[in-house]
Amino acid sequence: MKHVFLVDGSGFIFRAFHALPPMTRPDGVPVNAVYGFTQMLMKLVADTDADHIAVVFDTARQTFRNDFYPEYKAHRPPPPDDLIPQFALIREAVRAFDLPCVEMDGFEADDLIATYARLAREAGAKVTIVSSDKDLMQLVRDGEVTLFDAMKNKVIGGEEVVEKFGVPPEKVVDVQALAGDPTDNVPGVPGIGVKTAAQLIAEYGDLESLLARAGEIKQPKRRQNLLEHAEAARVSRRLVLLRDDCEVEVPLDTFAVKKPDADKLAAFLKDNGFTSILTRMQAKLADAGEAPPAAAGGTAVPVPAEVTYELIQTVADLERWVEAATAQGFVAVDTETDGLDCHECALVGVSLAIAPGKACYIPLRHVDPDAAPEPESAQGDLLGGVAAKPAQRPQQIDLAEAIARLKPLLESPAVLKIGHNIKYDMHVLAREGVRVDPIDDTIVMSYVLDGTTTGHGMDELAKRHLGHTCISFTDLCGKGKAQITFDRVPLDKACAYAAEDADITLRLHALFRRRLVEEHMMGVYEGLDRPQVRVLADMEAAGVKVDAVELRRLSDDLGARMAELEVQIHALAGETFNPGSPKQLGEILFDKMGLQGGKKSKTGAYSTSADILEQLAAQGHDLPARVLDWRQVQKLKSTYADSLVGQISPRTGRVHTSYSQTVASTGRLSSQDPNLQNIPIRTEEGRKIRRAFVAAEGCKLVSADYSQIELRLVAHVADIAALKRAFHEGQDIHAITASEMFGVPVEGMDPMIRRRAKAINFGIIYGISAFGLAAQLGIDRGEAKAYIDAYFARFPEIRDYMEATKAEAKRQGFVTTFMGRKCYTPGINDRNPNMRAFAERAAINAPIQGGAADIIKTAMRRLPLALTDAGLKTTMLLQVHDELIFEAPVDEAEAAVPVIKRVMQEAATLSVPLDVDAGIADTWAEAH
DNA sequence: AATTTCACG
DNA sequence: GACGTACGTGAAATTA
Numbered sequence: 001m002k003h004v005f006l007v008d009g010s011g012f013i014f015r016a017f018h019a020l021p022p023m024t025r026p027d028g029v030p031v032n033a034v035y036g037f038t039q040m041l042m043k044l045v046a047d048t049d050a051d052h053i054a055v056v057f058d059t060a061r062q063t064f065r066n067d068f069y070p071e072y073k074a075h076r077p078p079p080p081d082d083l084i085p086q087f088a089l090i091r092e093a094v095r096a097f098d099l100p101c102v103e104m105d106g107f108e109a110d111d112l113i114a115t116y117a118r119l120a121r122e123a124g125a126k127v128t129i130v131s132s133d134k135d136l137m138q139l140v141r142d143g144e145v146t147l148f149d150a151m152k153n154k155v156i157g158g159e160e161v162v163e164k165f166g167v168p169p170e171k172v173v174d175v176q177a178l179a180g181d182p183t184d185n186v187p188g189v190p191g192i193g194v195k196t197a198a199q200l201i202a203e204y205g206d207l208e209s210l211l212a213r214a215g216e217i218k219q220p221k222r223r224q225n226l227l228e229h230a231e232a233a234r235v236s237r238r239l240v241l242l243r244d245d246c247e248v249e250v251p252l253d254t255f256a257v258k259k260p261d262a263d264k265l266a267a268f269l270k271d272n273g274f275t276s277i278l279t280r281m282q283a284k285l286a287d288a289g290e291a292p293p294a295a296a297g298g299t300a301v302p303v304p305a306e307v308t309y310e311l312i313q314t315v316a317d318l319e320r321w322v323e324a325a326t327a328q329g330f331v332a333v334d335t336e337t338d339g340l341d342c343h344e345c346a347l348v349g350v351s352l353a354i355a356p357g358k359a360c361y362i363p364l365r366h367v368d369p370d371a372a373p374e375p376e377s378a379q380g381d382l383l384g385g386v387a388a389k390p391a392q393r394p395q396q397i398d399l400a401e402a403i404a405r406l407k408p409l410l411e412s413p414a415v416l417k418i419g420h421n422i423k424y425d426m427h428v429l430a431r432e433g434v435r436v437d438p439i440d441d442t443i444v445m446s447y448v449l450d451g452t453t454t455g456h457g458m459d460e461l462a463k464r465h466l467g468h469t470c471i472s473f474t475d476l477c478g479k480g481k482a483q484i485t486f487d488r489v490p491l492d493k494a495c496a497y498a499a500e501d502a503d504i505t506l507r508l509h510a511l512f513r514r515r516l517v518e519e520h521m522m523g524v525y526e527g528l529d530r531p532q533v534r535v536l537a538d539m540e541a542a543g544v545k546v547d548a549v550e551l552r553r554l555s556d557d558l559g560a561r562m563a564e565l566e567v568q569i570h571a572l573a574g575e576t577f578n579p580g581s582p583k584q585l586g587e588i589l590f591d592k593m594g595l596q597g598g599k600k601s602k603t604g605a606y607s608t609s610a611d612i613l614e615q616l617a618a619q620g621h622d623l624p625a626r627v628l629d630w631r632q633v634q635k636l637k638s639t640y641a642d643s644l645v646g647q648i649s650p651r652t653g654r655v656h657t658s659y660s661q662t663v664a665s666t667g668r669l670s671s672q673d674p675n676l677q678n679i680p681i682r683t684e685e686g687r688k689i690r691r692a693f694v695a696a697e698g699c700k701l702v703s704a705d706y707s708q709i710e711l712r713l714v715a716h717v718a719d720i721a722a723l724k725r726a727f728h729e730g731q732d733i734h735a736i737t738a739s740e741m742f743g744v745p746v747e748g749m750d751p752m753i754r755r756r757a758k759a760i761n762f763g764i765i766y767g768i769s770a771f772g773l774a775a776q777l778g779i780d781r782g783e784a785k786a787y788i789d790a791y792f793a794r795f796p797e798i799r800d801y802m803e804a805t806k807a808e809a810k811r812q813g814f815v816t817t818f819m820g821r822k823c824y825t826p827g828i829n830d831r832n833p834n835m836r837a838f839a840e841r842a843a844i845n846a847p848i849q850g851g852a853a854d855i856i857k858t859a860m861r862r863l864p865l866a867l868t869d870a871g872l873k874t875t876m877l878l879q880v881h882d883e884l885i886f887e888a889p890v891d892e893a894e895a896a897v898p899v900i901k902r903v904m905q906e907a908a909t910l911s912v913p914l915d916v917d918a919g920i921a922d923t924w925a926e927a928h
Numbered sequence: 929a930a931t932t933t934c935a936c937g
Numbered sequence: 938g939a940c941g942t943a944c945g946t947g948a949a950a951t952t953a
Contacts, residue, residue, distance in 0.1 A: 634950090675935085678936035838942065
C-alpha cells in the first residue's frame with residue numbers, strides 16, 4: 001500500500017450541483033451533479049497513481065455531535081428538490097467504476113476520512129483526500145496527507161492551510177473553535193473571527209492555554225467574551241475536531257484499485273446520457289488497443305488519436321489541404337487578424353481542421369517579429385539602409401495566390417464551413433473577396449444548447465466539453481500596452497495557437513451536432529439561429545449612413561447647453577462641483593441642503609437616480625430639476641452625438657454595428673460597438689439624434705415594426721380569451737383592458753384610466769408585482785395590489801399561465817418559447833426568496849420576450865430572399881427587437897412595404913393576428 | 929474592476 | 938414583519 005485516495009463524496013455532490021448548469025436525462029431526471037461527479041471520477045481513475053481508492057459519504061443527519069450539541073447543522077435546509085434523486089445515482093456511478101462506497105451511521109464522512117487517513121498512515125501509505133472542505137484541513141500533514149480540490153485541480157498542503165487559517169494544520173481546530181462556523185451552527189466566541197483566532201492561538205499556543213490565561217487579554221470586550229464563552233469554545237472544539245477512531249467495518253485493504261469493467265461503466269454512462277464522457281472513454285480504450293465496450297454503438301469520436309498541426313508555406317501544401325477538405329465536405333475554419341474590430345481589421349492568416357487533431361495554419365500577412373511595430377517602417381529597409389538587422393518577412397504563400405486557392409473551398413455549396421463565431425471570419429474574408437457559405441457556428445450551437453448557463457468562448461468550451469486547455473491569446477501576444485498584434489507572432493507559435501482553434505472548433509461541432517439532435521434543439525438552431533448568422537453578417541456589412549455634419553452641429557449645441565446648465569447648477573448649489581458625480585451630488589442634495597430621501601444603495605451612497613430627482617423636482621426644488629436636464633444633455637452628447645461620429649467607418653463612411661446572437665437569456669439579439677438598439681426616441685431632444693440616421697443618396701429608409709407583439713404573445717401563450725378577441729377585432733388593447741377591469745365604456749374613456757391599464761399590461765409581461773406597478777404609476781402598494789387582483793379576476797387565464805410557467809422553471813431549470821427555444825432561469829430554486837422572486841419574474845417574461853425574438857428572427861431569415869424574389873434591391877440594415885429598418889431605392893420603397901409587412905406578419909401563425917406598422921422617410925426619426 | 933446612471937425594446 | 942424587485946440589453950462616467 002503506497003497511496004490511498006479518500007474521496008469526500010458528499011462534499012463533492014453539493015459543489016457539483018451548484019457549480020454546474022441544470023441538466024436532465026432524456027427522461028427528465030436531473031443529473032448535473034451526477035455528471036460532474038462522474039467526470040471527476042473518470043479523471044481521478046485515469047490520472048492517479050493511487051493503489052487504493054474509496055468514496056466516502058454522509059448518512060443520516062443525526063451524528064454523535066448532535067448528542068451533545070443538538071443545534072449542530074440543525075438549521076440546514078433540506079437539499080434542493082433537483083438534487084435528491086441524484087444521491088442514489090451518484091452511488092450508482094461509484095459502483096459503475098468498481099469503487100467502494102463507504103458510510104457509517106452516526107458519523108460524518110469527515111470522521112471516516114480521518115479514521116482511514118490514520119489507518120493508511122500507520123500502514124506507511126501516503127494519503128490524498130479529494131475535497132476542498134475546510135473542515136478537513138486539520139488532517140493535512142506535509143509529505144503524508146494532502147487535500148486535492150478536484151474542481152479547481154489544486155493541491156492543498158500545509159502552506160495553503162496556513163494561508164486559510166493562519167496556523168499550521170495541527171492548530172486548525174483551535175482556530176475553528178474560537179471563530180466558530182455559522183454554516184454549521186458552531187458557536188465559537190462572539191467577536192472573534194479567523195484572523196483574531198489565529199493571532200491568539202499563535203500567541204498562547206492552544207485553546208486551553210488561551211482560556212486559562214484569558215484574563216491577561218488587553219482588549220476589554222475580547223477578554224470578557226473569552227471568559228464568558230469559554231465553554232462555548234470548548235464545545236465548538238469538540239464539534240470541529242474529527243474523530244479518527246471510528247470502528248470501521250470495511251477494512252482499508254479492500255480499497256485496492258481494480259480495473260473497472262468497461263461494459264458496466266459504458267452502460268451507466270449511456271443510461272444517463274453522458275455521451276461526451278462515453279466517447280472519450282471509447283477513444284482512450286481504442287488508443288490502448290482494446291475493444292470498445294458493448295454499449296458503445298457507432299457514435300462519432302471527437303478525440304484525436306494524435307495531434308499534428310501543420311504550417312503551410314507552399315502552394316502545393318495548401319492545395320493538398322483544400323483537396324482533402326473538399327473531398328470530405330466539411331472543414332473547420334478560423335481566421336487570425338491584426339485587431340478586434342471585425343469591420344476594420346486585416347486578415348493575417350487562416351487555419352483549417354479536417355479531423356480531430358488534424359489541422360493546419362496558413363500565414364498570410366505575418367511580419368518580422370523583431371521589426372519595429374509599424375509594418376511600414378519594417379519594410380523601409382529594402383535598400384539595405386542603416387538598420388543593424390534587416391527586416392525579414394517570414395516565408396508565406398503570396399496572399400492573392402492563397403486566397404485564389406481558398407476561395408473555391410470557402411464558397412463551395414458542397415462544403416460546410418464550421419467556425420466559432422464565424423460571423424467575424426465572414427467579415428474579414430469578405431474584404432478579401434470571399435463570401436463564406438454554407439456555414440455552421442459552434443458559438444451559436446453552444447448558445448442554443450446551454451443558453452446563459454455558461455460562457456461560449458472557445459477556451460471555456462474546450463475546457464468544459466473536451467477537458468482541454470487552450471493556448472491563451474495573452475500567452476502569445478501579451479496584454480495591456482505591451483500587447484502585440486498577431487502578425488508579429490512567430491510562425492511556429494502562431495501555428496500552434498491558430499490550428500488548435502480550428503481543431504477545437506471541429507471537435508466541438510461533432511459534439512454539439514449530436515446534442516442538438518438528442519436534446520431536440522436542432523429545430524431552433526436550423527430554423528432560427530443558424531440562418532441568422534448570414535443575415536446579420538450582411539446587415540452589419542451594409543451599415544447605416546449617419547450624417548456626421550449634423551451630429552457635430554448637435555454636439556456643439558449640446559455642449560453649449562451643458563455649460564449654461566452647469567452655471568445654473570453651481571449657482572443653485574452655492575459651490576462648484578461635478579454634476580456627473582453621483583457622490584458629490586448626493587452630498588450636496590442630502591447633506592448640505594438637507595433634502596429628504598436619504599441613503600439607498602448597498603454601498604451606503606445616496607441614490608440620485610432619475611426617479612429620486614424627479615420626486616425632489618416635483619416638490620419644487622430647482623437644483624435636481626436642472627441636474628436632470630444636464631444629465632440628459634450630457635448623455636446625448638457623449639453616448640450618441642460624439643461617439644457615433646467616431647464610429648463612422650473610414651472605409652465605407654457608414655456605421656457598422658455588431659450584433660451578438662449569444663448573450664441574451666431570452667433569445668433576443670444585442671447590438672454593440674456601437675449599440676444601435678438604444679438610439680434615443682422618447683424625448684424631442686433625443687429624436688434629433690435619430691434624425692441623423694439617414695438614407696443613402698437616392699434611397700429612402702423604411703421602418704417596419706410589430707404592433708404590441710409581446711402583448712399578443714401573452715394573449716396567445718396564456719390563452720386569454722378576452723384579449724384574443726380584442727386583438728382579432730383590432731381594438732385598442734389598453735382601452736379594452738381598462739374597460740374590462742374598471743367597468744367603464746371605451747368611448748370617452750379618461751386617458752388616466754387607460755394609462756393605468758397600459759402600465760398593468762406591461763407589468764404582466766414583466767411578471768407583475770404590486771411594488772413594481774406602484775412605483776411605475778406613483779400609487780401606493782395597496783392600490784396596485786387591488787389593480788392586479790382586478791386584472792386576475794377579469795383575465796383568470798393569466799394566473800394559470802404564471803403559476804404553470806414558474807412550476808416549469810422550478811422543475812427543469814428552464815422555460816421554453818412556443819418555437820422551442822430554451823430560456824434558462826438561474827436562481828429559480830435559490831434559498832434567497834429575493835433571488836427566487838427575481839428568477840420567477842424572469843421566467844414569466846422569457847417565453848414572451850423570447851417568443852417575440854423568435855418571430856422576428858423568422859421574418860429576418862425570410863426577408864432577403866422575399867425582397868429579391870419581388871425584384872427589389874431593398875436591403876435590411878437594422879433590427880431593434882420589434883422593428884426592422886431597410887434602405888430602399890427611392891422608386892421602390894412603396895413597393896417594398898407590402899412585401900416586408902407580409903413576411904413579418906406571416907412569420908408565425910398564432911391564435912391572434914400579427915400586425916405591422918411601416919413608414920417611409922429620409923431619416924429614421926420620421927420613418928418610425 | 930465595480931458601481932451608478934440612463935438610452936432603447 | 939422585513940426584505941427589495943417590475944423583463945431584457947450596452948455604454949459612459951465616476952469611484953474604489
